Amino acid sequence: MLTGFCVRCNEAGLGLVQAVLFVDTLHPVLESWGFHWDAEGGKAEAQQFSRSDAATNANRWRASPFYHMQQEGNADYHLDLTEPASDRFEILTELREAGHTGYFAMIHPLSGDDAIGEMDSLYSRWSTTKPGGFTQEDIGVLRNLVPALALGIKTAALRRIAQSLVSAYLGRDPGRRVLEGRIARGSLESINTVLWYSDLASFTAISERVDSATLIALLNDYAETAILSVTENGGDVLKLIGDGVLAIFSGPSLTDAAKAALGARRKLAERVVLLNEQRGSRGEATTDIYLSLHVGEVFYGNVGSDERLDFTVIGPAVNEVCRIASTSTATGGSLVVSSEFLALLPEEMHMAFADAGVHTLKGVSQPKRLYLERRPY
Helix, strand or coil: CHHHHHHHHHHCCCCEEEEEEEEECCCCCEEEEEEEEECCCCCCEEEEEEHHHHHHHHHHHHCCHHHHHHHHCCCEEEEECCCHHHHHCHHHHHHHHCCCCEEEEEEEECCCCCCECCECEEEEEEEECCCCCCCHHHHHHHHHHHHHHHHHHHHHHHHHHHHHHHHHHHCHHHHHHHHCCCCCCCCEEEEEEEEEEEEECCHHHHHCCCCHHHHHHHHHHHHHHHHHHHHHCCCEEEEEECCEEEEEECCCCHHHHHHHHHHHHHHHHHHHHHHHHHHHHCCCCCCCEEEEEEEEEEEEEEEECCCCEEEEEECHHHHHHHHHHCCHHHHCCCEEEEHHHHCCCCHHHHHHEEEEEEECCCCCCCCEEEEEECCCC
16 A cells, blocks of 8 residues: 555655655554655565564654654654754654655554554655655645545554454464354354364472462463464464463364374474573473374364353363373373374374373273374374
8 A cells, every 4th residue: 555655646746755654553472563665666665563672662763753743742744854953863864864855754643542552543754855855735745645545554454453363362263264254153163173282291380389470481481382383384273271272283184184283293392392491591490391182073163152252162072182181191201192193194103103001081981092102203
């Protein structure tokens, strides 16, 4: 939208050489987005401002014309960059030294009390190299046109916010299904899928000896290793249950899904080793992640009440995969799989697993034969 807007403005003779937009967002990782267009490149580029860089972002914000416009209650700011006053802000000096002659900045309110997160305004700046800078007619054109652009960007931003939030809180596939309109209570689909359940070793013991802030940091570190390993290998994380992670793997076939789950397991093991080295070097508590893999038919969709719905999987196989994980202490393995899961794998992959015997699982009527990972395949 920014690229098209600038191209059409220049076709009408406005003489833009650079345009920049900033808009806050509601995202677990990002504070805001920036979009930069210049006539030489011809195409707008996106820039992300991460929450992890909050201090740096805040310093840049306070040094910008927008911050002072907001503090002084000014909706726009027009400046001839050939005048000495253009050195008031570093960005203005940079633009003047690059040959820009005119600068115009605007703050566009996007909402009132119904702001989503901090997305209450859109910030834009425009510059030209025309002799004499922007004319009053040019400024009038921008004042008339940019609010329509801001409304279009708000619409696109809200769609992106919705996509990122449902993906973060529901999972990628459930989030996609919800946005497609599959939100009716009791709307369930029967699927055969590979189930993953991972949990932290000795989590209760660790929680009793560290403070809450330390515990949350530990939980986030290890949850990230599991979640990234699942999603990078095509799985969908459905639930974070305390220190546990419930996920499913689908694919062209259940064998493909099982191989993807094992690929995620390999990445998880690598990440845990690296994480433990990093945390250990800082004198922080370390642990391990134990995992179970199973396969079965589950119902996938919306359950709950009209007031509170959950998009999840239900069925005996879900309970079974959680109970299989609980045998890791007794079996001594960090990966335990069911005989049904092992049967999905090609024969040559069976050598990577050792028979752990038949186990009676709590709440499961039939005993299950389980297998331990002997070596990563």
